[in-house]
Amino acid sequence: MSDTVEMIHEDALPGHESALEPKPEWQPRYPGSGRLAGQVAIVTGGDSGIGRAVCALFAREGADIAIVYLCESDDAEETRRIVEAEGRRAIAITADVGSRKMCDRVVADTIAAFGRIDVLVNNAGEQHPDDDITDITEQQLRRTFQTNIFGMFFMVQAAMPHLSAGARIVNSTSVTSYQGSKELLDYSSTKGAITAFTRALSENLVGKGIRVNAVAPGPIWTPLNPMGGASPDKLAHFGEDTPMGRPGQPNEVAPAYLFLACDDSSYMSGQVLHPNGGTIVNG
Incomplete structure (x- = not known):
């Protein structure tokens, strides 16, 4: 097999935030306090x-x-502008995380x-709705796993x-890891793998002083669902x-990533946070 499965084009994913209405709310909701200074x-994503x-x-x-993205250059440039407006440096790197060589290049x-890496956020992912398991093509199945879980390994x-000691890794899993989703069979399966990967990697790295945790968002208003990641029926009642x-909005989820990425969570590893609108899961 080649370094990465050929990208599928069965939908408009991953989608442009610039084309989405209403716009997701990404703006930080409070002043900074230097928790990631220097x-x-x-x-990724x-x-x-x-x-x-x-x-x-x-x-x-x-x-x-370092902003890693697949192909939405306009969105990536806007995110770079946002970072720079906060007085920080940013680079935008186009890469398919399903390719080991591209991940090597990102690093x-x-x-x-920048000369160093303190925090790795494995957030890139894709999903493709299918009502029937027999509708999931082999190409789609391989591609979803390639992006969502192979990409984290890479x-x-x-x-x-x-x-080095003190570094942190934060992975994006999903409420579907715990609840499943009848129209996202392959996606839910990868998210279950990510939850297990987070726990296993934590055990593997905790002795080196590297903490590994995850965030499991519920339904969040991002380009992923409106641009083809959800069926029209599901989208009409999204989050209800x-x-x-x-x-939820992206800026309601981001603080969970910050908590796990800074020393506020210094006694946590192998754990999952659940910003999901109040859904109770055994996580």
Whole structure:
């Protein structure tokens, strides 16, 4: 098999935030307090949605950011502008995290620009709705796993030579890891793998002083669902089945990533936070 499965084009994913209405709310909701001062973070899928909100908040807290994105250059450039407006440095790197070689290049470019890596946020992901398991093509199945879980392995493998004691890894899993989703069979399966990966990697790295945790968002208003990641019926009632009765915004999720990326969570590893609108899961 080649370095990465050929990209599928069955929908408009991952989608442009610039084309989405209403616009997701990415703006940090409070002043920074220097919790990531002088640090460097890589954020995959950092161009839009949750990734953009994480980049903005990390920058406000003092971090320089490597924004990794697939193909939405307009969104990535806007996120870079947002980071720089907070007085921090940013680079935007186009890469398919499903390719080990591209992940190596992401890390090399980050080191060349900033000289260090303190935080790795594995956030890039894709999903494709299908009502029937027989409708999931082999290509789609391989591609979803390649991006969502293989990409995390590749990014960690590439970053490890540059991660020292005190470094943090934060992975994006999902409420579907715990509840499942009848129209997202392959996606839910990868998110279950990410939850297990987070726990296993934590055990593997905790002795080196590297903490690994995850965030499991519920329905969040990002380009992923409106641009083809959800069926029209699901999109019409997106988030209504949560106890809060609405979808969340990216800037309601980003603080969970910040908590896990800074010393506030110094006694946590192998854990998952659940910004999901009040849904109770055994996580």
